Amino acid sequence: MKHLKLSILFLFVTFITACSMIKINTTTTTFYTPEFTSSGNIAVIPADIENSHSLEFAHYKQKIEEKLRLSGYSIAANSNTAEYIAIVAYGIDEGETSIISTPIFSSPNALHGGRLANPKHRYSMPRYHRRVVGTSTSSITTYNRALALDIVEAASLKSGSEDNAKKVYESRVKSVGECDVVAGVFNELLKAMFINFPGENGQTITAKIPYDGQC
Numbered sequence: 001m002k003h004l005k006l007s008i009l010f011l012f013v014t015f016i017t018a019c020s021m022i023k024i025n026t027t028t029t030t031f032y033t034p035e036f037t038s039s040g041n042i043a044v045i046p047a048d049i050e051n052s053h054s055l056e057f058a059h060y061k062q063k064i065e066e067k068l069r070l071s072g073y074s075i076a077a078n079s080n081t082a083e084y085i086a087i088v089a090y091g092i093d094e095g096e097t098s099i100i101s102t103p104i105f106s107s108p109n110a111l112h113g114g115r116l117a118n119p120k121h122r123y124s125m126p127r128y129h130r131r132v133v134g135t136s137t138s139s140i141t142t143y144n145r146a147l148a149l150d151i152v153e154a155a156s157l158k159s160g161s162e163d164n165a166k167k168v169y170e171s172r173v174k175s176v177g178e179c180d181v182v183a184g185v186f187n188e189l190l191k192a193m194f195i196n197f198p199g200e201n202g203q204t205i206t207a208k209i210p211y212d213g214q215c
Contacts, residue, residue, distance in 0.1 A: 023208040024175055024185055026192035030199040032169040038072040038198060042151070043082035047089035056183065057088075063190055064088060064149070071197045082154045084168070089148040090182050090189075097141045104134040145182055146174045147189040169198060184215030 044061050051057040065075045068086060076082035149171045156166035173193045179185050188209040195207060 022211045024177060024188040024192075024211045026173055026175045026189060026207050026209055027204060028171065028173040028192050028195070028199065028207070029204045030169075030171045030201065032198055032201055033167075036168050036198065038068075040073060040083040041076040041081070042068055042073045042084040042086050043076040043079040043154070044068070044086045044088060045079055047087050047148070047150075060088065060090070060186060060190075063187070067190060067194045067197070071194065079154065085152050085154050085157060087150045087152065089146075090186070091146055092180065092182050093144045095141045095143040095180060097139050099137055099139055101135050101137050104136055140178065141180070142176050142178055143180050144174060144176055145179070145185050145189060146172065147182075147186070147193060148172050149193060171199070179215035181215065184213060185211070187213065 044064050046052055046054070046057050064086065069075055073084070079085055149169075150167055151169035153166040153168060156164055171193050173189050175185060175189060175192075177185065182189075188211055191209050192207050195205070199205065
């Protein structure tokens with residue numbers, strides 16, 4: 001009996017933990033050339049040159065470099081010595097606010113229940129009756145968060161023209177949620193982007209990424 005109680009308690013705790021875990025819904029789309037291979041040395045730079053000296057980008061850069069290294073690349077000391085350039089962009093929109101109406105229920109009233117005094121009658125579980133007595137309204141604002149990665153051949157950028165850049169890989173991941181800063185969900189966006197890297201060419205993949213951060 002003791003083991004049964006412990007098993008029930010364990011299942012209950014597991015169920016509560018699973019239900020309380022927050023997950024970030026992501027959508028990732030990937031394209032790459034037929035000859036693409038995740039090898040060679042690569043340098044990570046921002047799509048917006050103004051972010052080159054940003055501490056935020058420097059923080060993200062380390063995380064992206066680690067993902068690329070684990071995927072088969074070696075990290076170049078700088079873009080001048082790299083075979084490939086990974087161009088990174090990220091952003092968030094201004095958000096969209098929605099009004100939500102929630103019904104207010106009356107307190108439950110037990111109609112009947114309990115074990116009857118007469119042993120001939122069976123036990124009857126209590127039943128409850130609730131009714132809607134009003135509504136409450138609240139607002140919620142959701143934001144579109146996005147992360148983009150292009151990998152191009154470094155030699156094709158020597159001319160200084162974006163039109164000559166030879167792209168070999170591109171990936172886009174987006175998510176919608178209440179967190180209003182990229183930093184709050186960057187790890188989850190990056191994780192979704194590198195699931196089974198390089199992914200299925202031309203496919204859009206959705207994923208639920210466990211979230212244990214704060215925003």
